[in-house]
Amino acid sequence: MRAGEAAAAAGVTIKALRYYEECGLLSPGRAANGYRDYSAEDVRLAEEIRGLGALGLTPSETRPFLACLRAGHETGDHCAESLAAYQQKIEALDLLIDRLTAGRDRLIRRRDAAARRGFPPVAQNPMKEPDEMLPRTDSLPQADPLPSGLPAPVDDGGAAHLPGRTLPPLSFTGTDGGDIRLDAVSEGRWVLFCYPLTGDPAADIPEGWNEIPGARGCSQEACGFRDNLAALRAEGVDRVLALSSDRADYQQALVDRLHLPYPMLSDPGLTLADALRLPTFEADGQRLYRRLTLVLRGATIEHVFYPVFPPDTHADEVAQWFRDQRDHRHHRDA
Template identity: 50%
Template structure:
């Protein structure tokens, strides 16, 4: 058969076939007219070379496997030399993986150094740089009441289902009797992940982790004061929220609304930064599926759970 037919049957290019020949891996017969004549054995050899190369074994290192076939073995790796070829390839891959892992570690360290170089929070020697999201800078800008939540009191919760971090689906129109605390926040910080540029300068943006910790620490107090359940809600996906829930050991579930469905249904305030559309911070007290009270704007966020607890205590006997 001609070189084109061989290449097509073996799944390689004619250029690759010529390269195999230059290495002495293929030795076709030459016809009287000078053309190469390939047989079924050459197809088998070429297919073997291709399969070994796909495993990461260089073409030059396939010779022991081809020699094993030449000795009459059914499989190209039936010979000790072929097994040694596997081991050599594995050792080379291991060295490459170790080298890439070391390079990755250096890049991660460079990323942390660059991302946190001007942070207010400096790590101790030998510690991984990490922003302390639970502490708030003293000079955060105070958000102003822009009236974006004035229409919410008395509104019924919409027919909307959202995924929670425990895998359940929560129906917002059927939260049940009693008071539900639903605090809505923009974005929680995550170790090793940069916050949007200029985050601290956006009024009401910084403080989501501190706010979550406040609701965590007062969770039992909130229930004792009349709340039947507490939820956090943001536009982050459930996997992102689940990491926060586990890391902060939150005793309540987070609801994920990446499509801003609740914002559209209730005309909730949002803002855009670094290409992200995020919820503005606000909290809804929902009683019998109707919004009874709204906290907006919220500041400081690390004290917000105290304010919600105080309101619940003052209105515990309110019909």
């Protein structure tokens, strides 16, 4: 059957089928005209990947289940290897729950201790702007410093086509709980930065991650935009958003851990990358966003930062770009 028929039968998108094929999870045949010819087994495998994904397993983690189905079993977990994959994921989740619970308990103790101490009177300014209400950056948790010697990415031209393009009408649910449609974020200036992944705190980073140019530094970049948010707003930036292929629960854990004051958007299918031909790369069987930052005016891309390096000081670079733009306008109008 054709891709559209197979996707509809499996309850996935055509792009998802293509991604499963890129990961080596599906191997459809070819018809005489060269088009992919999906079999009933391909549909069953795609259904299995989708069902396991709803349970939190990544496509690469579904391999034992797919092998079990290919071996002729009625269900994908009728094999010992599948049970072992279940157990491995459960242990990773248990570790994450333990870490989050311990962090929650520490926060409760600190909150209660602060409440018992009471607070000195503070003069309130009714005209205080929202930017002044942002938390002091010196009191916020910080990501670990980046290791030295990380390889710098080179400009491969993967973003040269983006200035002047219009964002597609794609909607994502942000970590703030709201549905955000990219082409309707703001009529003014705003910033969208894309990053590869922060991943599961209970799992190791992909093998060779530090050797991939520009891959390491997502938490550090996120902290940088948090700490520069007031400066960006002072330059007329309405909003800052972050987007990656991370699952929403991973992003929420990052927001909670680092006290990020802006929404993060989960795009596991890399739909924005496909719509705008954004640069991506492969690591550990996953297709990921390359790090880049878009400056937008309304839905139109005004400027692109690509490649981004080093990520821990990138937000300072973006804030300085806005200041330079302001100075250039003042000089021009003088």
